[in-house]
Amino acid sequence: MSFITINELTKQFNVVYAVKDFSLKIEKGEFISFLGPSGCGKTTTLRMIAGFIEPTEGKIQIGDELIYGQGVNLQPEERNLGMVFQSYAVWPHMTVFENIAYPLKIKKVNKKKIKDKVSQVVEMVNLQDHVKKYPNQLSGGQQQRVALARALVMEPSLLLLDEPLSNLDAKLRDKMRAEIKNLQTRTGVTIIYVTHDQVEALSMSDRIVVMNQGVIQQIGSPEEMYNSPTNEFVADFIGRTNFLKGRRDGSSILLEGTSVVIPLPASENSGKRDVTLCYRPESIKLVKRHNNDANHIQGQIVERTYLGNVIEYVVQVDDVQLKVETADKLNLPLQTNVAIELPEPVIF
Amino acid sequence: MKRLIKSGNWIYAIAFLALAILIIYPMIIIVYRSFTSENELSLQNYITVLTDASMYEVLWNSLFVSIISTIFSLIIGVALSWFVSRTDIKGKRWLTLGIMIPFLIPSFISAISWRQLLSPVGYLNKIYMELTGATEPFVSIYGPWGIIFVMTVSSFSLVFMITHTAFQNMDSSYEEAAQISGASRLRVMKDVTIPLIKPSILSSAVLVFVSNISNFGVPSILGFHESYFVLTTKIYQLLNDYTIRDSFSIAASLSMVLVLIAVIGIWLQYYLTNKKSYAVVTGKSSQKMIVNLGKYRVVITTLIGGLLFMISVAPVLAILATSLTKAYGLPPTLDNLTLENYRYILFEMPMAKRSLVNSLILAFGAATIAVGIGIVLAYFITKTNVKGRQAISFIVSLPYALPGTVIGLAIILAWIKPLPIFEVSIYNTLWIILVAYVMYYITLAVQTISSSLIQVHGSLEEAARISGASWLQNMRDIVLPLIKPGVISGWFLIFIPALSELTISILLWSSGNETIAVAVYNLQEQGNMTSASALSMVMIFLIIAGHQLSNWLSRRMNG
Numbered sequence: 001m002s003f004i005t006i007n008e009l010t011k012q013f014n015v016v017y018a019v020k021d022f023s024l025k026i027e028k029g030e031f032i033s034f035l036g037p038s039g040c041g042k043t044t045t046l047r048m049i050a051g052f053i054e055p056t057e058g059k060i061q062i063g064d065e066l067i068y069g070q071g072v073n074l075q076p077e078e079r080n081l082g083m084v085f086q087s088y089a090v091w092p093h094m095t096v097f098e099n100i101a102y103p104l105k106i107k108k109v110n111k112k113k114i115k116d117k118v119s120q121v122v123e124m125v126n127l128q129d130h131v132k133k134y135p136n137q138l139s140g141g142q143q144q145r146v147a148l149a150r151a152l153v154m155e156p157s158l159l160l161l162d163e164p165l166s167n168l169d170a171k172l173r174d175k176m177r178a179e180i181k182n183l184q185t186r187t188g189v190t191i192i193y194v195t196h197d198q199v200e201a202l203s204m205s206d207r208i209v210v211m212n213q214g215v216i217q218q219i220g221s222p223e224e225m226y227n228s229p230t231n232e233f234v235a236d237f238i239g240r241t242n243f244l245k246g247r248r249d250g251s252s253i254l255l256e257g258t259s260v261v262i263p264l265p266a267s268e269n270s271g272k273r274d275v276t277l278c279y280r281p282e283s284i285k286l287v288k289r290h291n292n293d294a295n296h297i298q299g300q301i302v303e304r305t306y307l308g309n310v311i312e313y314v315v316q317v318d319d320v321q322l323k324v325e326t327a328d329k330l331n332l333p334l335q336t337n338v339a340i341e342l343p344e345p346v347i348f
Numbered sequence: 349m350k351r352l353i354k355s356g357n358w359i360y361a362i363a364f365l366a367l368a369i370l371i372i373y374p375m376i377i378i379v380y381r382s383f384t385s386e387n388e389l390s391l392q393n394y395i396t397v398l399t400d401a402s403m404y405e406v407l408w409n410s411l412f413v414s415i416i417s418t419i420f421s422l423i424i425g426v427a428l429s430w431f432v433s434r435t436d437i438k439g440k441r442w443l444t445l446g447i448m449i450p451f452l453i454p455s456f457i458s459a460i461s462w463r464q465l466l467s468p469v470g471y472l473n474k475i476y477m478e479l480t481g482a483t484e485p486f487v488s489i490y491g492p493w494g495i496i497f498v499m500t501v502s503s504f505s506l507v508f509m510i511t512h513t514a515f516q517n518m519d520s521s522y523e524e525a526a527q528i529s530g531a532s533r534l535r536v537m538k539d540v541t542i543p544l545i546k547p548s549i550l551s552s553a554v555l556v557f558v559s560n561i562s563n564f565g566v567p568s569i570l571g572f573h574e575s576y577f578v579l580t581t582k583i584y585q586l587l588n589d590y591t592i593r594d595s596f597s598i599a600a601s602l603s604m605v606l607v608l609i610a611v612i613g614i615w616l617q618y619y620l621t622n623k624k625s626y627a628v629v630t631g632k633s634s635q636k637m638i639v640n641l642g643k644y645r646v647v648i649t650t651l652i653g654g655l656l657f658m659i660s661v662a663p664v665l666a667i668l669a670t671s672l673t674k675a676y677g678l679p680p681t682l683d684n685l686t687l688e689n690y691r692y693i694l695f696e697m698p699m700a701k702r703s704l705v706n707s708l709i710l711a712f713g714a715a716t717i718a719v720g721i722g723i724v725l726a727y728f729i730t731k732t733n734v735k736g737r738q739a740i741s742f743i744v745s746l747p748y749a750l751p752g753t754v755i756g757l758a759i760i761l762a763w764i765k766p767l768p769i770f771e772v773s774i775y776n777t778l779w780i781i782l783v784a785y786v787m788y789y790i791t792l793a794v795q796t797i798s799s800s801l802i803q804v805h806g807s808l809e810e811a812a813r814i815s816g817a818s819w820l821q822n823m824r825d826i827v828l829p830l831i832k833p834g835v836i837s838g839w840f841l842i843f844i845p846a847l848s849e850l851t852i853s854i855l856l857w858s859s860g861n862e863t864i865a866v867a868v869y870n871l872q873e874q875g876n877m878t879s880a881s882a883l884s885m886v887m888i889f890l891i892i893a894g895h896q897l898s899n900w901l902s903r904r905m906n907g
């Protein structure tokens with residue numbers, strides 16, 4: 001049996017569904033991200049798990065314990081979870097030590113043990129030199145670590161993080177990302193991580209839950225998300241994608257707005273006549289010469305953006321524009337006539 | 349001369365002269381007089397005050413009623429703001445309205461109405477005696493506990509407003525973090541919520557304490573009967589007692605005690621608001637942690653609603669009832685109802701008619717003059733880098749921080765003789781009250797206008813000057829239109845309280861120059877409760893109308 005089981009969790013605010021039929025199983029030690037655009041219900045789901053929002057329907061089970069559903073509704077303080085808030089919520093009237101020790105104090109752990117435990121987590125988050133300070137003497141990143149330490153100190157079975165890095169600058173964000181991942185590997189804690197930043201989700205998670213308008217769109221590993229999105233929303237939300245309309249004609253597809261015809265991929269068996277094809281910009285190859293393959297298509301460069309490590313071109317193919325990203329030194333000026341090579345598309 | 353006019357320096361010169369005459373001169377005079385006896389410099393007044401045991405009693409009374417009423421106001425105000433902002437109590441809008449009513453009613457009116465309810469012959473005592481057949485009244489509002497009660501009722505709204513804002517601004521993730529750490533709701537309150545709003549609680553405590561120790565109306569209306577004196581009423585009594593030699597100088601030194609207390613208060617307030625480690629970080633979190641009152645919800649709502657009805661609505665009803673009855677003491681039955689009292693004060697009784705005109709002139713004049721000088725001073729404080737402009741800002745804020753009694757006395761001492769050099773005498777005229785109001789309230793104009801001016805970016809003015817506008821043209825065409833909302837709200841901030849001002853006017857009025865508050869005070873002292881009540885109702889009406897007009901104007905200007 002899975003460590004955490006969430007069953008058809010639903011939250012309705014008046015007539016609007018913030019979250020609808022959310023079901024998920026999480027294994028012990030997994031790092032799960034909730035990813036989606038603003039307002040899609042990530043925070044609402046997380047807060048239902050924490051116990052701050054009462055679900056309209058559904059069931060939540062952690063380990064063998066039912067924490068919500070069938071008449072049970074454990075209060076947040078009874079759920080034994082760790083949580084890191086977007087605003088850190090490090091108490092300004094307590095020192096770093098007092099902040100981190102608080103959960104243990106509540107549990108009436110004895111003084112000596114509190115000290116040991118706190119210094120252990122303090123070391124883990126690298127705050128040894130700051131334990132006596134007040135939060136207003138700390139930087140944003142340090143406050144973030146205090147919040148992490150406080151959440152970890154009681155060795156929760158599950159750690160909840162709601163956009164913990166969104167208040168930090170880009171450099172620090174990269175650093176904290178690595179640190180959080182590192183902490184998880186060392187402690188083995190199960191993590192649910194809410195973010196609207198796909199880079200964060202892709203780089204840290206074992207599995208990602210993509211949500212839109214309160215409904216789960218896809219659950220899967222970062223690779224699955226990127227390479228085989230199950231619908232247009234996921235394909236669009238994760239990474240960048242060229243969407244092309246196509247019409248099926250026997251065993252081939254005609255790309256609308258062009259004269260290009262491609263063979264029907266083996267994976268496509270929906271039988272739909274009108275389909276959407278997705279191509280990642282970096283999966284499209286630019287080649288200098290047309291070599292008459294069915295997958296080689298004539299086009300012209302109409303836009304060019306130099307981004308340092310890559311160059312992004314917009315290639316006009318008949319009436320359609322395609323984004324193409326090349327990492328090689330192929331540096332072509334505007335108006336160059338080029339040929340492109342399309343990989344096997346993902347089709348909806 | 350042309351350059352002087354162009355640079356606008358002459359306007360500053362006029363404003364500083366006004367500041368010197370209006371504020372600095374009286375402040376110096378009152379300190380000076382406290383150190384003079386029989387026209388010679390001496391410590392005699394302080395010796396008189398410090399060796400008189402009855403003065404210690406007065407000081408003790410002042411501290412006692414102020415401290416106890418502050419504690420009660422804190423308990424009630426914080427509890428109410430917690431219930432309104434952090435529980436699912438019902439009818440929050442109505443409760444908030446009930447809490448704000450006492451804030452609109454001047455405290456001396458509140459004292460008069462409670463006197464009508466709970467004096468030995470008051471409505472409630474009468475009902476009690478009728479119902480139980482008792483021959484003794486249930487309670488008497490006279491004396492220290494009555495003063496404490498009315499002061500509490502008049503000041504818990506302030507505590508509510510300050511702590512309610514603190515509750516609203518506090519990021520509730522602080523509380524949620526404690527809860528998820530395993531703390532129960534009560535524990536969260538004790539360990540996180542209360543410590544985080546402690547600075548607001550303390551700062552409202554200081555405000556309430558200083559305002560209560562400065563209060564004159566309540567202790568005079570409820571204390572004189574029992575010869576229970578506090579500092580403000582003692583000073584008033586000294587000034588009206590011509591049997592004591594040097595009574596003005598003794599009053600001046602006694603008022604220095606009040607000044608000392610107020611200064612400590614200002615310092616504490618400053619210290620508390622600037623203490624960094626307590627700055628509560630505010631967040632965007634919109635969801636507040638709401639405590640479910642569960643099965644107590646209805647009971648608690650009813651209890652608080654009932655209590656608020658008692659302390660907010662009942663006194664207004666009492667005054668209204670008295671103002672509509674033929675004679676004070678008659679039960680307000682249909683037979684006894686009449687509008688005669690209103691006709692009498694509005695159209696017949698000269699003093700009441702006069703007082704309405706006087707107060708309107710004074711409030712209008714004080715607001716307008718204070719705003720006029722305030723614009724110049726605020727501009728000087730916020731837009732120039734002249735050294736010492738902070739000193740100006742301090743001087744301007746001083747009078748309002750001091751008890752009205754001290755201001756009234758300072759003005760008397762300064763203007764009892766014609767002003768040196770200028771040789772103008774305004775003693776025993778309406779204008780001395782006007783001068784005192786301007787002195788007292790001017791900081792409200794300077795503060796609101798300053799905060800508007802700070803919003804006006806320097807480049808806007810530079811653009812005007814580059815386009816060829818003189819200082820005055822820039823002021824008229826660019827600055828004033830931009831700060832108009834601040835100017836208007838500053839004007840009403842002075843106009844409304846000035847309409848009902850008692851403490852200063854009671855020291856400065858002379859026959860023919862009564863303000864509404866003085867007229868009400870005198871009428872109720874004479875036992876003419878029906879006229880006093882009718883006039884009070886007219887005053888409350890004017891205050892509410894002023895608030896409505898002010899709100900309407902600011903809504904209209906902000907979009």
Ligand SMILES: Nc1ncnc2c1ncn2[C@@H]1O[C@H](COP(=O)(O)OP(=O)(O)OP(=O)(O)O)[C@@H](O)[C@H]1O
Binds near residue numbers: 017041
């Ligand atoms: N207390 C509430 N009352 C009514 N609607 C709410 C409430 N809380 C959230 N919602 C709505 O529920 C939806 C989901 O909100 P939620 O905060 O979970 O979004 P989110 O995915 O966390 O977005 P973000 O990335 O902006 O934080 C939104 O449409 C929001 O407007």
Ligand SMILES: [Mg+2]
Binds near residue numbers: 042044
């Ligand atoms: Mg969110």
